[in-house]
Amino acid sequence: MSNHLKDITLKIWRQSGPNDGGHFETYKVDEISDEASFLEMLDYLNERLINEGNEAIVFDHDCREGICGTCSLMINGQAHGPERATATCQLHMRKFKSGDSITIEPWRAKAFPIVKDLMVDRSAFDRIIESGGFITSPTGGAPDANLIPIPKPVADAAMDSAECIGCGACVAACPNGAANLFTSAKIAHLNLLPQGQAERYKRVEAMVETMDEYFGSCTNHGECEAACPKEISIDVIALANADYRKAKVKNRKQLARN
Amino acid sequence: MAQVLHGRGPVTATANKSRKKRPFLLDLYSTAVGKKYAMAITGIGLMGFVLFHMIGNLKMYFGAADLDHYAEFLKKLLYPLAPKGAVLWILRGGLIAMAFIHIHAAVSLTRLNRTARPVRYQSERDYQVANFASRSMRWTGVTVFLFLVWHLLDLTFGVTNTVGADGEFIRANVYDNVVRSLDRWPVAAFYILANIALGIHLFHGAWSLFQSMGWNNPRFNKWRQAFATGFATVVVVGNVSFPIAVLAGVVGG
Helix, strand or coil: CCCEEEEEEEEEEECCCCCCCCEEEEEEEEEEECCCEHHHHHHHHHHHHHHCCCCCCCCCCCCCCCCCCCCCCEECCEECCCCCCCCHHHCEHHHCCCCCEEEEECCCECCECEEECCEECCHHHHHHHHHHCCCCCCCCCCCCCCCCCCCHHHHHHHHHHHCCCCCCHHHHHCCCCECHHHHHHHHHHHHCCHHHCCCHHHHHHHHHHHHHHHCECCCCCCHHHHHCCCCCCCHHHHHHHHHHHHHHHHHHHHHHHC | CCCCCCCCCCCCCCCCCCCCCCCHHHHHHCCHHHHHHHHHHHHHHHHHHHHHHHHHHHHHHHCHHHHHHHHHHHHCCCCCCCCCCHHHHHHHHHHHHHHHHHHHHHHHHHHHHHHHCCCCCCCCCCCCCCCHHHHCHHHHHHHHHHHHHHHHHHHHCCCCCHHHHHCCCCCCCHHHHHHHHHCCHHHHHHHHHHHHHHHHHHHHHHHHHHHHCCCCCCCCHHHHHHHHHHHHHHHHHHHHHHHHHHHHCCCCC
């Protein structure tokens, strides 16, 4: 038996475009099933707005399975809302109570300009990924599976970092608007694996320095780790810091040979 | 709908962009991660200072002769190999340089972080793990710096000491200067407050430096916060005991 939540008050950020100042608008949802996901609740509200001839609230979403990293939303001052290790799309209304007031804001960072309402442009993350370039690997016929042996703990650690879905919750949650958790997760995931060794130090230098162009700096609050829907540990930040230090020395030596 | 906000260049191999050529340390310092290294390294140096400063001051519990002799010993470090005061001035130079770099990095990173979020959250944030110490680093840092200025005026230059008002501040009489300064209860209260600020700063800083230095290992990770807490406690308890001891008459009574 599903229960219904009654009298939900939503305070939602509305902004008509990148150059609009934006403001909060209050909406009432009289009744909603507690089995509805948070985004379904917004769909429900949007349908009503459209039927009333109003403009729907724009928000990012795609797979709704918690694996694509498209959904965002600052819910009651927490990135992806109150549930740990959960993206907004996997958050359900059963986490709230009847009569609750819920405030929804977009991610806020200089590198994430607001496109409209709750949707932000996260392409600064793409710039970081691009600067990381590619890995050198043999091409040609498909290689045998497990051709390169990888110790299980190493594969696990790399997998933990590779879980990053690039949603930007780390930047949104960081009091400094830093992207160290995202960048470090991407660095750690390749730098831990044998396939990533050839470009290891070039990659970390390029990615860290590209990150610098858009984002703030890490002061080790740990808010990113708490907000991350994939629970990526700030241990990866230390790993990236160590690799960056080594890279600055090694790359300098290599460039000096030319 | 989504406008192009940044020009999209071709996807390239890594690190093709040749950066402006700079001396190694300046190049490292030009990035945020490099500045965090600078903060961590200078932080370690300054932590060493506050620890040994506290240990040295414990001499006041052995009496005036011991503390004054210790002050004399600092001047005679490596004497007669080095002239009197030479080593002390080298150490002081290092401390001033470290404090300067620490503050410069902190100010420039704070400015970077402010520009990284020009429009703040319009609703209240609900922080999950950021604690009072991590959120107040800038304020505790400023407090410690202002205290440092006062502290030098008080016990090194004697300007704000009571003996300074008499016009006969003798720097070598460390014990008497300390007792006469801390016997004023507002001064003692300021010392205690400033040291609590230092403790809060160390509570976060002494943990944070491990991350900034890239010192992360499952073998010792759980000890990092314990180390920071222990270090901060030792320094604060030692330092706060001095004004209390003077007010209670244990020292100089």
